Amino acid sequence: MLIVKKFGGSSVADPERINNVADRCIEDYKKGHKVVVVLSAMGKTTDALLSKAQTINPNAPKREVDMLLATGEQTSVALMAMAVAAKGVPAISLNAFQVAMHTTSVYGDARFKRIDTERIYNELDSGRMVIITGFQGINRRDDLTTLGRGGSDTTAVALAAALRADACEIYTDVEGVYTADPRIVSKARKIKEITYDEMLELATLGAKVLHNRSVGLAKKYRVQLVVRSSLNREEGTIVKEVTDVEGMLVNGVAVDKNAARIAVLGVKNEPGIAFRIFDELAKHNINVDVILQSIGRDDTKDISFTVDQTQAKDAVACLRENQERLTIKTIKEEKNVAKLSVVGAGMQSNAGVAAKMFEALYDVGVNIRMIATSEIRITVLIDLEDVDVAMRAVHDKFFHD
């Protein structure tokens, strides 16, 4: 079997943990498997490097930032290869150049285009464990790129796809994917199996266990993922196309506290106005999420939408600049809101999920401000202060046994 195993920064934060990871990888190696290990930078290395760059140049060229950050994973993989070798197993570390992991050119947010597999297969065939830098690639100029935060998950999935691996295991500091955040919902339980689409909704909505781009890639190339803990032997969560656990109405409850709601009021009720508003925002690279449109007074429209909190300021500035042209009377911004979502492949064939969710919120007196749905997700916008109560109520409703 060919296994890709990915370990995050906290799993390799110090020599002791590096040795722990080495032991786990050697277990699989000794069972006769071919083992490819993907690592992030040790502990808080990436943050430390970024702050060093900040001291020297607050507007450092992004190409140079990626050149700097790439040293983090290279350090991890070299040390891991040493740790594995110390335990008598032949190992070799490879960076983005050595593998030839080709990406697009966008520094800090690159995407994989093509991964060469020859060197990896050669090393595996000569009996070595292969330890590869996550998070980084090279573009067509041979410059180093990085994939953005959480990019090592994506590296692991991309490698698993390129190598046609039999398994892709993502090790984190939690035991898997939960029905809700266990720190808030004490009754939250670990999900045994979840579909790509469900995981994608949960990842996008801030479950933070898996990087959402990695889930999309896994879906595209049908790479079955296992999310499990690097600290214990629990089974973890399997992410795959179709789960064996059919009929689960809802598989998880997720919260996103980084939302902001922007309302534009009194817009002229004529065709094309909504298009012009969202086109203007798109031109400024502002990602709009939930959108709600209603008829206002005097034959005008009110349009509300949510954006990531970090983009709220830019969104408002962009609208103000074009306020007249876009026929906007008033622009309002609300920061203290959160998105609460239930996700489940089962809801496609089951009516009443929305009603059940709204009932749960009604029972605890939580006001719903906006509603948006996809085939497998229902999201409501609520006040930030209501989040914990709402999450527990909704979770109890769907998972009460």
Add this chain to the structure above:
Amino acid sequence: MLIVKKFGGSSVADPERINNVADRCIEDYKKGHKVVVVLSAMGKTTDALLSKAQTINPNAPKREVDMLLATGEQTSVALMAMAVAAKGVPAISLNAFQVAMHTTSVYGDARFKRIDTERIYNELDSGRMVIITGFQGINRRDDLTTLGRGGSDTTAVALAAALRADACEIYTDVEGVYTADPRIVSKARKIKEITYDEMLELATLGAKVLHNRSVGLAKKYRVQLVVRSSLNREEGTIVKEVTDVEGMLVNGVAVDKNAARIAVLGVKNEPGIAFRIFDELAKHNINVDVILQSIGRDDTKDISFTVDQTQAKDAVACLRENQERLTIKTIKEEKNVAKLSVVGAGMQSNAGVAAKMFEALYDVGVNIRMIATSEIRITVLIDLEDVDVAMRAVHDKFFHD
């Protein structure tokens, strides 16, 4: 003009010094020169990485050690490119992969084979300052190699040769090459010009200002070097083929305190014995320096030689193992010895240099234990405790005005 400027680890140890180096490089850039900067790892980074490796695996594979160490220079060049960019000058950092600096495969002690210049010229032509990792290369497997301690000097010279640079400046924390170590000989003075051969003898003998391999490479490709301080504007020392200062009998006095003397006594006086002894040592990669052979008692020979102190133990062990076969009666090792040398291209055409040196030592009562000479060098082995007195006496004799 195309200028290669090399700065060592202490010159880029912190953001302030990085900015200082950036300023000096920008001065040349603003004069219209094309500027290529070669950097070592910041401050004590290399030592810190080695000690990390040591914790994880005291016998770490050398390939992985080089993979680890290479991150040091990559960090320096990325930060320097940021510093230069912050001052409004376009800059780009390049590592061993990006330049394509091909070396032999010997990890930790690789030699340059070929340096591609295309990318560097392209970047220079588009108006950028180019900042390149010293000390590292890639071998034919695309694995990272390092050149051994002081290797960044060699990188600078190799780049200057490949690029046909007009100048190659080596910046250090001293002002140039001195007639003797200024910490010991207060009257030591800075040498204005020195030949490659003289510098090579001084570098090999422990002057420590320039890495000896870099001097050899400079001689081979006729790269004129300037050694100067990164902390002030003093002129430094020029290293070139023929100096304008002819007739200097002696150009410098150097000391090597890392010598050990090994004596093998009572060896059979038959042809081939000396060969067999040194062949055996060579097979164990032990570099033998000064050799002295004399007739012992009973038709036997005594052979003495010096080795680097770090190799003394291995040398003795190797001889003991073969003691019978090599017909050795006794093996003696002396550690408290030092080599004192005078170096000067002028001594080729001037008799009496040796006599002058011996007279100086006689005057201060220093006993000479062995003597060795080359065309431009006279070396004596003396007791370690005599070194400072001997150095001052010899220096005064040749440079007394």
